[in-house]
Amino acid sequence: MFPALVLEKSPDFSASVRAVDDTFLPDGDVTVAIEYSTLNYKDALAITNRSPVVRSWPMVAGIDGAGTVLESRSVAWKPGDQVVLNGFGVGEMHKGCLAGKARLRGEWLVRRPAAFDARQAMAIGTAGYTAMLCVLALERHGLRAGAGDVLVTGATGGVGSVAVALLSRLGHTVVAATGKAAEADYLHALGASAVIDRAELAAAGKPLQKERWAGVVDAVGSHTLANACAQTRYGGAVAACGLAQGMDLPLTVAPFILRGVSLLGIDSVMAPMPLREQAWERLARDIEPGRLDAMTTEIALDAAVEHAQRLMAGQVRGRLVVRTGG
Incomplete structure (x- = not known):
C-alpha cells in the first residue's frame, strides 16, 4: 500500500489522500517510486475542480514526479535509474505522481540531471521547466544579455519566479510584474532589477504603446499579454505560457505588422524529448541553487489539498514541493 492524492467525480467531486495498492496503477512499462512531486497551477486547478483538467476518473493528481525506477519493461530504463516526469497528460488522462508510486511510459521520462536531487528537480518541476522553455525560445529568436529590459509577468508564481532567477543569472535586466507589493524584496533577491505593479498591465490598453521590453515571459494571458505585446520593442519577442488572468487575448495586429514583434507559444505538456532534454541540461547549468532554495517551500502529501x-x-x-513518502 502507498498514499495517493485521488480525485473522484461521483457522486460528487472529492480530492483526498488515501492508501491504494499496485492494482490502482494504470498501464505503463515503467514503475517509479516517487520521492517528490510538486503543486503547479494546473495541479491546483484539478485538485480544486476549478477547471476541467481531469479527463479520466478516478485520477491521481500530479503532473510532475521525481524518483527511482522500481520495475521496467522499457529498454531505455532499468531499476535504480533516477528519472523526472513532466506533463504528457499525466494527472489529466493518466494517473499521476502525487503518490508514493506511479506507473508511466518510458518514452515520457527524462534522466534526472546529476546536478539535482529529487527535491531540487521538483522545486523546478513543470513551472521551472516551462520557464526554461520560454528562455530557450527567446534565445532562438535572438534575445541576448544587454539587449534591454525583459519583462516577467506573474513574477511571484512558479513560472515567474524561476524565469526571474534564470534571466538574471544569464545577464538580463529583469523587470518583474506582480500584484503582491510585499514580495518586492523576494523578487529582488531572485535577481529582478525592478518590480512593477501588475495593474499597469492588467486593464485594456492602446494597440501600440511606448516601447519598453526587449523580451517578455508571460504566464498571465488576457489584457496583460496584450499590453506586453503592445509595449515590446521593435523586433522583440513575447513567450506566452500561461492563462492566470484569462484565456482571451484582446489585442490587434499592430505590434506584429508595425514593430515586427513575435509571439512565441510555449507548450510544456507535449514538448518533444530533445527539447525537454535541452531544457533540463540548461537548468542544471543556469539555475543558481541558492535562488532555487529561496523560492521553494516543502509540504507533506497530506497538506497538498489545502495548499x-x-x-x-x-x-x-x-514553488511548492510535495514530499510523497515514496
Whole structure:
C-alpha cells in the first residue's frame, strides 16, 4: 500500500489522500517510486475542480514526479535509474505522481540531471521547466544579455519566479510584474532589477504603446499579454505560457505588422524529448541553487489539498514541493 492524492467525480467531486495498492496503477512499462512531486497551477486547478483538467476518473493528481525506477519493461530504463516526469497528460488522462508510486511510459521520462536531487528537480518541476522553455525560445529568436529590459509577468508564481532567477543569472535586466507589493524584496533577491505593479498591465490598453521590453515571459494571458505585446520593442519577442488572468487575448495586429514583434507559444505538456532534454541540461547549468532554495517551500502529501486551495487564492509564492513518502 502507498498514499495517493485521488480525485473522484461521483457522486460528487472529492480530492483526498488515501492508501491504494499496485492494482490502482494504470498501464505503463515503467514503475517509479516517487520521492517528490510538486503543486503547479494546473495541479491546483484539478485538485480544486476549478477547471476541467481531469479527463479520466478516478485520477491521481500530479503532473510532475521525481524518483527511482522500481520495475521496467522499457529498454531505455532499468531499476535504480533516477528519472523526472513532466506533463504528457499525466494527472489529466493518466494517473499521476502525487503518490508514493506511479506507473508511466518510458518514452515520457527524462534522466534526472546529476546536478539535482529529487527535491531540487521538483522545486523546478513543470513551472521551472516551462520557464526554461520560454528562455530557450527567446534565445532562438535572438534575445541576448544587454539587449534591454525583459519583462516577467506573474513574477511571484512558479513560472515567474524561476524565469526571474534564470534571466538574471544569464545577464538580463529583469523587470518583474506582480500584484503582491510585499514580495518586492523576494523578487529582488531572485535577481529582478525592478518590480512593477501588475495593474499597469492588467486593464485594456492602446494597440501600440511606448516601447519598453526587449523580451517578455508571460504566464498571465488576457489584457496583460496584450499590453506586453503592445509595449515590446521593435523586433522583440513575447513567450506566452500561461492563462492566470484569462484565456482571451484582446489585442490587434499592430505590434506584429508595425514593430515586427513575435509571439512565441510555449507548450510544456507535449514538448518533444530533445527539447525537454535541452531544457533540463540548461537548468542544471543556469539555475543558481541558492535562488532555487529561496523560492521553494516543502509540504507533506497530506497538506497538498489545502495548499492547492491557497495557490488558487493567490496565497502562495514560488514553488511548492510535495514530499510523497515514496
